[in-house]
Amino acid sequence: MTTPDERRYSDEHEWALVDGNIVTVGVTQFATDSLGDVVYVDLPEVGAEVSQFDKFGEIESVKAVSDLFSPIGGKIVEVNSDLLTMSEKVNEDPYSVGWLIKVETSDAASQLEKLMDAAAYDALTAEE
């Protein structure tokens, strides 16, 4: 799957997709390839605040657990509760049905400047 162009990426292998004040957050294909089958995602409560690059949850495969770090700071207004019973969606398509949280922020533009574009992210993962 090619890295979608219209998003921004963090070096913790998360993506951010902006739509007005709401930013959708997920993990990249590179992340799910390294993790293997995702078996559980520990998501935060709706209403919680998160700062940019802070831990907001955990993602588990059979044999590993990784922290999730938000590429965007703000208030969590929605979480993908489908994942509680169908964590496989993250593997199916981490960029659409496998989304994790939606964050509300009035400050999206300046935060995005701290993230990479698709080309830069591809360069990073090529090295790893």
Next chain:
Amino acid sequence: MTTNISPYIPNTEADREQMLAAIGVSSIDDLVLDIPEAHRFPKLDLRPALSEFDLTAEIGALASRNAAPGEYACFLGAGAYRHYIPSVVKSVVARGEFLTSYTPYQPEVAQGTLQVGFEFQSMICEITGMEVANAGMYDGPTAFAEGALMACRITRRHTIAVLDTVEPRNVQILDAYARHQGIEIVVIGHDDDLPDDAACLMIQSPNQFGVIEDMAALAGKAHAAGALSVASVNPTSLGMFRTPGECDVDIVAAEGQALGVPLSFGGPYVGLFACKDAHKRQMPGRIIGRTTDTKGRVGYALTLQTREQHIRRERATSNICTSTALIGLLMTTYLAVIGRTGFKKVAELCYHKAHYAASEIDKIPGFSVKTEGPFFHEFMVECPKPPHEINTSLLEDKIIGGHDMSDRSNNGMLICVTEVNTRAEIDALVSALLEIGAGR
């Protein structure tokens, strides 16, 4: 030399020479060069090796210096209980495939251990009325402590409230486990409020005095304070009494020893651990799940392993690794043999015999039964003189008396009666106490 020293070491001199040559060294000395020379090959001040014949004689001699229930009538409980262990249980646990296998990390070659473990988890859920159980912990008291720590993780609170009727030894163990985690332990009475920051209320039923607690009311009290309820129960009693599941308890621990496990001077035993389904990912210990293989056949495997130390390391739910699987097997076999009706029957036999004993002892001048509520198979007796003196006299009649509780109750003794105490034994105890009370 042509004869080996040890039957446990097959390598002969000839084998060793061949292997050393293959390795490319001339002697074992060349394989230990990293060991500081000054400390290499120390002399060990141990006794010489024993032949098997002498070994059995020496250890047999040690065993014969212990007074074993069997030769004695035993009325001792307080956390470990004498019950009849069916022969099937002992024969199953002798199977080398169960006894000498490892933790089932390779499920394809451990379906025996895994299926037994799944049965074990299922049976714990049935007897406790809880939704999910793990594959066992070290013992009841450590499982109880781990349950309280789990409540702290779930609620993110740092105080553990413990009812003052919980056995003090359990509180000592909790203290050891909680000491370095910034958690405070507060002991409260039944009428006290829970502290504000309480993560849980710890309840023991039957309690240290043998009395059945009102688990439903206590669990309700905990919930009203935003805390969880953690209950330690006697599994035999659940053949009769209301289960923690029925009482809306959140986390349950128990000592499984009473269910088919030899007394063995305190161990090895097995800690039972169960909780509500919503909390399963915070459970410590191993968990076995059912799944399918590549051919679609049902099989079992360890699951939810990301909670455990080998993956999560310092963020694990517990440091527990080796646990008590074989003892879990004993318990599973026991419950399979006594079955649905036997589980009820054992409880009833214990109950009626204990209550008979209590009513007879209460009649003895100088002795009075001091239970402050319903009891199962253990009850407190106030004695006319210190319990340890009474017990010394009872030993002369080949009776092991009850547990000395005089540190917390005036000349108090906790007497336990189970289905293995015959009427004749109970009547003999009563006669002996009568004589002792009369100044024998």
Next chain:
Amino acid sequence: MNAPFPGEIDRRLLNERSVTGRIGLQMQELDVPYQTLPDAGLLRSDEARLPEVSQPEVVRYFTTLSTMNFSIDTNFYPLGSCTMKYNPKVNEEMAFLPGMAGIHPNQPDETVQGALQLIWELQKDLGEITGLPAVCLGPLAGAQGEYSGLMIARAYFQDRGDNIRTVALMPDSAHGTNPASAAMAGLEVVTVPSDSEGNVDVEALKGLVDERTCVFMLTLPSTLGLFEPNILEITSIVHEAGGLVYADGANLNALLGIVKLGDLGFDIAHSNLHKTFSTPHGGGGPGAGPVLVSDTLAPYLPTPVVDSDGDTYRFGAPEKTVGRVNGFHGSFGVLVRAYAYIRAVGAEGMREVSENAIINANYIRTALSDEFGIAADRVCMHECVLSPQAQKAKGVSALDISKRLIDYGIHPPTMYFPLIVPEALMVEPTETETKDTLDRFIAVMRKINKEIDSDPDLLHDAPHDTPNTRLDEANAARHPYLRWQPDEDLTAAD
């Protein structure tokens, strides 16, 4: 496989075979007058849905289940760091003597002098073997021994008013229980890197020890099976910084009569009786993890320990004990077995155990390191770590190799541990295996290596003939199915 005869094994659970009315045990009748029952509100309202099966069914069920296990009694089991040595049957007999298996933990000391003497003598023997003379046999497994040892370290420093010592240092190759126990003890975990030889990087260690160092936890030999050539320098460095040195005794099978931990500068250790001292693993325990310390730290041991005045034995609490870690006195049944083992092996036999364990492991290392790659290309102790990276490059992982070994009736080695070795396969043969068995293992490994080129699916699809082939662990974690539920048929999984 191990089944006594070919054919499908009936995998139904006991409740799936239950028939109302069947019983497995003839129980005694009530011989006292019927007593008043408590209030109905206190009684359980439903029955526990335990099985109703006859006794022959119970025997057949469990016996058949047992045939699906690999075990030391049936298979070569070279599981690294687990020391799967022969579990002597005489030890079982001793543990089941009525005077051992039948005694109650709350019996007065004078009625259990034989048991107390056994505990006291075992305390002494383990103290002598390790050179750490003060011993508590209470901890119920290695992890509990570790935690006890860390509590001792913390208590020691707090007693001296040294309250800033809150860091536990450990190598990057440490077993998972080490950081987990350290976290429980409220210690911050700091990792010390290994050098290219697989040893602790001594320069890095010097840079990391300071006034906050509580303890350095080290497995010796390491989890790569290597003895630290700089061990005396390492323990010195930690002591000079004011810290204590802890030995994870999981690999003690390499050191019996070879060297004493106490002589090397260790202050605290735990031992795994279910590894080094031949007590059975039981499919995941029970074990015992005694904690052993120097005389300086003796007052802090957990309670109870056995004291003796020469004639009688009794339980006592160490003067500044860190407290109690279990309900009674430890896994006594396991202690009996370990005691029997030590008495059978004896003074001269200890060194034989470790020497042969070391020879056996090096024999395997020499035969297989070229073909499979070795984590550290030098003499190992009682185990060696293979690193089949060339095989991985061909698309066959350590997991695939392990599963293929099963088809040859050999239990896989420890996989993917230590974490610092890629595709790690840790092989520990132990001293109780014959040279023929080792030769067969070597031949099988070489054969498997050839299969990678000729027919790799033999590995990818392995094991082939076990009662279950590879299990869907992702499904088991995604959709946890953790107990019997009624009305499930055998083939439905989710």
